[in-house]
Amino acid sequence: MTGLELIDISKQFGPVTAVEDVNLSVPAGSFICLLGPSGCGKTTLLRIIAGLEDPTRGEIRLNGARLNDRPAHKRDFGMVFQSLALFPHLTVGENIAYPLKIRGRPAAQRQARVRELLDLVRLPGVEGRAITQLSGGQRQRVAIARALAVSPQLFLLDEPLSALDAKLREAMQVELRQLQQRLGVTTIVVTHDQREAMSMSDLIVVMSNGRIQQVARPIEMYRKPANPFVADFLGQANLLRARGRGADAEISGGKIPGLRLPSNGRAIVSIRPEDVAIGPSDAAPIRATVSFIREMGASVEIHLDAGDDRIIAVASPQSCPGCAVGDTVGLTIPASACVLFAETGT
């Protein structure tokens, strides 16, 4: 089996379990995102892969060979740190050449490789500059170039874009993905930004409380989240309590026609805001009152009170039927767009 395999990985810090029973296989050449809220164990997992932490239990394999006992400096992985960790006493060129110098490559070869890498990250001609002379986005590129200098088997990035402003971050997401596709390097990115994970990766791994919640392709995960946590974390989701044993499911403010619940007649229904349709109140299966309207430019977000539930709907400004706060409107939730979860804890 080629690629990276994590088998039953757990990590304890004293009484705290940071990572618990993680099993994951990362196919060679793929781009995966470890996604989760802060403190979910995603950074610890990345550090275990890098060799900066030893797992309490479990095994790491790369292309079938056990990695556990190989120290970080012998793993030949490239890692970009959240703080970037560029060496302040070295120039841009010296930073990128550092791993090559450690491996004893001759000076001419180092220079050629530095130029090649700076071209790759579209930052040519800055090798003589001090790190302090670069902007945040440029430092980001230098950190990426340095991590890729030895053509690593695995490219690891810990919240690499979190320090950049929104616009630059989006541009870097595209660039990072293109770079990865061109080089074909197996890449693991840690992020808490679900948009970043959605737009960049082949596979998303959602983590919470040290455990993996779901591993899936982005659109698959968006359409078929495995549990309410994933549904709510990856994009927005309305989580509604539903009841009913017949052909229609009932929620607090009305009905979802054609939705069959499990045999016990109870479930949590997850519905994406863009799947909630707003129309005139008379014929619709759900009646709701508009409580808040958020103009987002390209779309408009409408918060609605339907019985005891608060439902969020997203519509395009053109299709929004000129509703205002306080209006009573009708909602239609298509059964085909609903995802059902078993009710837990009640």
Added chain:
Amino acid sequence: MRRSRPEKWSDYLPIAYPAAMLTAFFVVPFGIMVAVSFFERVQGGFYQPAFTLSNYARFLSVFFGEVLVFSLALAGAVSAICLIVGVPFTYRLTRLARRYQVAWLIVLLGVLSLSEVIIGFAWSTLLSRTAGLSNLFVAIGLMESPQAWSPGLGAVLTGLVYQAFPYTVLVLYPSFSRLNPALMEAARTLGASPLRGFLTVVLPAVRRTLVATFIIVFIFALGAYLLPQILGRPRHWTLSVLVTDQAIYQSNMPFAAAMAVFLVLASLLLVALAQLADRKEPAL
């Protein structure tokens, strides 16, 4: 904050007090010392105003030259040992949990509260033949018979390093605790062994603090006059011991003052050299 230039005399008031204190307790005594270094000694008396260079000329003897070289070498050795031991120590210290760091710092500050005399006699006893550490080594079978390690050069070095070590750690500590731990981790993921990462990334990142610490300990050791007398033989006496000797026992104030001025000049020269060496590196 107001940044306009001072115009009225009252604008200088805030600095008047520190300026007065500095003048009274530093500028005036130092001026007197410089002046006295040019005075003449009166045999059987004190000194009288004059302008003579003979006090400085006495330096040019081989004896004082040797003492000066020994003093500088001793101070250099103490600084070097303090850094070689203190740098890894402080680096490890800043990686410990907070409460262990505090405990260590309290112990080190405790050493600072000891008087030089106590430190001197304690080490003199610890290194003696009759009651010293060598008896312990004999007891556990490491040595054949107890030995006297004091007085001697080793004893002088031990005492001075013991006294200067807390200063070393306290000056290094802020720099090391501010150092981003990811720098070392980055070096490791880039292929550097822990030792190599420490030498090629951590040390260069704190090199200014290393230079500053070297200078502070060097000047501290250059001024030591008690420990060399307690723990050393006369050939281990530093220029500071001779200054004390001339000023107190020989009543030769002008010559003592000239030697003291010379020590100050040597210290200033070292600071200037260190600044110059640092400026040659790229400003980051």
